[in-house]
Amino acid sequence: MIARLYHIEHEASKRGLADGALSTHRREHAAPVLKTLRKWLEVRIDAKTGIVPKSALGEAIIYASRNFKALRRYTMRGYLSIDNNAAERALKNVVIGRKNYLFCGSDRGGKSAAIAYTLVESAKRCGANPFEYLRDVLARLPQTRHSQVPQLLPDAWLKGHANESGTIPARLTYTPPSR
Numbered sequence: 001m002i003a004r005l006y007h008i009e010h011e012a013s014k015r016g017l018a019d020g021a022l023s024t025h026r027r028e029h030a031a032p033v034l035k036t037l038r039k040w041l042e043v044r045i046d047a048k049t050g051i052v053p054k055s056a057l058g059e060a061i062i063y064a065s066r067n068f069k070a071l072r073r074y075t076m077r078g079y080l081s082i083d084n085n086a087a088e089r090a091l092k093n094v095v096i097g098r099k100n101y102l103f104c105g106s107d108r109g110g111k112s113a114a115i116a117y118t119l120v121e122s123a124k125r126c127g128a129n130p131f132e133y134l135r136d137v138l139a140r141l142p143q144t145r146h147s148q149v150p151q152l153l154p155d156a157w158l159k160g161h162a163n164e165s166g167t168i169p170a171r172l173t174y175t176p177p178s179r
Contacts, residue, residue: 022078126154
């Protein structure tokens with residue numbers, strides 16, 4: 001059933017569906033699968049199946065049942081994703097570096113690392129090349145008035161480097177690595 005739900009998402013993606021059309025597609029195709037999944041979950045934990053609530057499978061079924069309303073929500077709003085994979089990928093670097101962050105040297109070092117990490121990830125999220133962004137911003141920051149700081153945020157910085165036609169030089173843009 002899970003594979004079928006992802007297949008439905010793949011079909012919608014191939015067709016380029018978005019927002020309203022995507023919601024309609026999901027309600028037509030995914031909602032019936034979710035209804036079947038819900039019924040399947042309801043009958044899994046009992047004496048007949050032998051699935052004990054405290055077992056790993058039992059706990060997974062209980063978790064899924066408790067969160068089913070939230071799971072269904074993506075079928076009603078086209079801008080929502082079927083899963084949280086994008087958020088998980090965004091946090092991957094934090095998780096990988098967690099042990100390294102223990103050795104920042106001090107609380108002040110940890111705070112500085114957090115600020116730098118936030119700037120880099122914000123630049124990526126806005127489509128700015130983090131290296132070019134930081135190189136330019138760190139050079140300009142000492143001469144920048146407090147009131148001008150918003151112009152140095154990644155989205156504004158990138159727009160500020162567009163030429164007359166609105167094109168941003170390729171060296172200033174960030175392209176995520178392919179998966």
